[in-house]
Amino acid sequence: MSALRYLVSALRLLALGSLLFGAAAQAQNTAYVSDEVFIVLHAGPGTNFRWIAKLNPGTALTPTGTAEDGDWTEVSTQAGTTGWVQSEFLSQEKPAQVLLPEVQRRLATLEERNAELRVELDAASQARENNAELASTTQAELQATAEELAALKKTSSRAIQLDTDNRRLVEDVETLRSEVDMLKADNQRLSEKLRSGAFLDGALAVLLGVGITLVVPRLWPRRRSSSSWA
Template sequence: MARFAALLLALVFYSGVSHAQEIRYVSDKQYVPLRSGAGNEYRIIHRGLISGTRLSVSRTSGDGEWTEVTSDAGLTGWIRSQYLMSEMPAQQRLSVATRKIEKSGEESADLSTQLSMLETEREDLVVRLDASENGLEQVRQELHQLKQISGKAVQLDTSNRRLVEEAENLRSEVEMLQAEKQRLTDKLDNEDFMNGTLAVLLGVIIALVAPRLAPKRRKASSW
């Protein structure tokens, strides 16, 4: 479980790192134009790529000021290198982490509902089992009495066997439900652990991201 939590943290913070040289994102709070060439004199293909747009890098101009990129939608053009960053923008990472926590909470609620339904069904089977065992004991007593006063022992013995079989079947169902309840309980405990891990992760991200989200004055762009 500790290894799983560590892997989860690594995925959130370093997603896309293996392709850091090929993938870039438009930096926070930007609407950047995409041009047909490496310079302001080239025509604008797209007037404003929003923050967090995922771009594949093809090449960089000789002076390093411009980068040719392609969006996931297949749009290719040149963008100023200063507006590109190797990691997903902080606000977008925060949104992803928040969605994961919300989804985990929904799954935990579903598991709790299933567990409650199984518990209700198990209790019903226990009641039925008790009733069956009481009926079995009554039949046994009647069989004992009838064996002493009549020749109907075979018929009563058949009834006795049938009730014994029903009682055994009910016991098996109760045991299966108890095993299922334990499985769901263990899964719910794991979900609670994951919720705690994600909550801690969200707190760390907020602590790291909040200072970056404050508005900053930027120099006027030449475009």
């Protein structure tokens, strides 16, 4: 708030300075009736000339000439009326009657601008608070996103490792299946060999038995019957 008051004071000083600067800039072309009393506009440079108009304090005049003694100045009013006034009642600076309304209008403008600046300041303060809140929320969301990303990376790494292990296990299973198939084939061949060997052994045993049955009785001589010797 102190900054706002400082700004308002600075604007007021600037306004007064601009008014004074404007008055100084126009001093060469404009003169004003002093703020003490009204004066008379004469038709010539002297009080013995007829009156043309009565000029109120603060009336703006344009000097167009000066009498030889410098006591009288020829002037022209804003309405275009030309005449002479006593030089001592003219001022190069705006009197209070002219300056005060201008300052008041300028101050009213500054007060209005002050109100606008106050609204803008309040809006800026609110926006700053909103931005701070938004920044805090964004930071929290960023942190949550970073944590989620880290978790996803960890899960992804595990999934890749599991996939690799699964592929390796599949390869191992296929290898074991091939080995089992080979063992089954070897077992089949051995079984067939064993069956063939047993058949041959059985056949040999039968032949051997038949041979013994035929040969052994011939190895012993027959006994003669007792009746033949009678």
